[in-house]
Amino acid sequence: MASKGKRVCVIGAGTAGLCALKNSLQHGLDAIAYEQCSEIGGTWVYTKPGQDDVHSSMYEGLRTNLPKEVMGYPDFTYPKDIEQSFVPSAEVLKFLQSYAQHFNLGKYIKLQHEIIRVRPLKGKWEIYVRDIKNDKFFKEIFDFVFVCNGHYSMPLMPEIEGIDDYKGRKLHSHWYRKPDTFEGTTVLIIGAGPSGMDIANHISKFSKHIYLSHNLDPAPNIDFMQNVTQKTVVQRFTEDGAIFKDGTTETFDHIIFCTGYKYTFPFLSMDVLLRVDDNFVHPLYKHCINIHYPTMALIGLPFYVCPSQSFDLQVRFALAFYTKKREFPSRDEMFADLEKDVEQRRKKGLTNRQGHAMGDKPYDxxxxxxxxxxxxxxxxxxxxxxxxxxxxxxxxxxxxxNERFQVLDDETFVKYPMKAT
Structure with missing residues (x-):
């Protein structure tokens, strides 16, 4: 086999890193995954409030916003005896642990090992690793690198006029953990994406009132949350509240920013020749292969996709080239492919921030x-x-x-309401 003896470094042991490790091993590569936390699971590991080095954004009471029927991997699905489709976060972590156990991945994972620096060296990769537990540093040489460090640990905070004047409490959803923290208070939530809507629903049962600020059209349905008022975007903050775009003003005790995350790769040296401009990572071939150094693949950048299935597909895509089953196009051809994609997005009026958005047709x-x-x-x-x-x-x-999904075959599914408990 062309890949025999080739070494693969997998950075991270969450949803993406685990399938990168498993697929690399199955393709005959000598793979190892480094995970800086003390357990596998990435963003699905709950960390308590106030804990140092919080990498996860998991909060109390979270249930998935996708059914488990699409959250498994192509060759490893969720147990059929779990009745509900939208499962608690603990079930996802349990699933990832069972995936690692099923494919015997544990012996290839080094926990509490942080990647410090990755740089190209004579056709290979020089990687410095910190053994956190023993506070020791060592260097390894690899042929291929899968960057699977996740993208829910570096909060993206919008720049809004007057934010420094506001005297109340401010936090990003990354640090939100428990709804009763906001008991009896008035809260402004900025953003009505998955986390903004879900957190509003959770804390509405405890807070005095919530203002939900967003620019969605049509507006979300919040009829079931009696103490939530929808607002336009914030024009500027005051000491105790905000003036909104429509000229109205409100006062509140807390702000929760549900405004997304930054793509960051602090361990990549400048020699890697990748740039991040407003969350657009480039230059990449097919949103995952470093064009300057194709032996590096970044897994999980596209959004509006089915995460675990997409990660697995990207990994298998890269491995087809790493094992010589396919030959990479030339550097010029990869750049041309990238430019075509960028131009199509530009014509649709998309910004850099949407550079990895797959829109309404991820299957393309x-x-x-x-x-x-x-x-x-x-x-x-x-x-x-x-x-x-x-x-x-x-x-x-x-x-x-409240709906339960059942996959019948590769083409069809049925759904029916959950039984009342």
């Missing part, structure tokens, strides 16, 4: 990867379930998790 991206690398695509039924769930976390938040 899946098809491109699978056809280019000659690998199996994500099953059609997965896309159909994803379409069925689209944006329901905004417009049907009160009811959509």
């Amino acid at each position: 991206y899946y098809r491109d990867l699978s056809e280019t690398a000659g690998i199996e695509n994500i099953k059609t039924v997965i896309n159909k379930i994803m379409e069925d769930c689209s944006r329901k976390y905004i417009y049907e938040l009160a009811t959509y998790r």
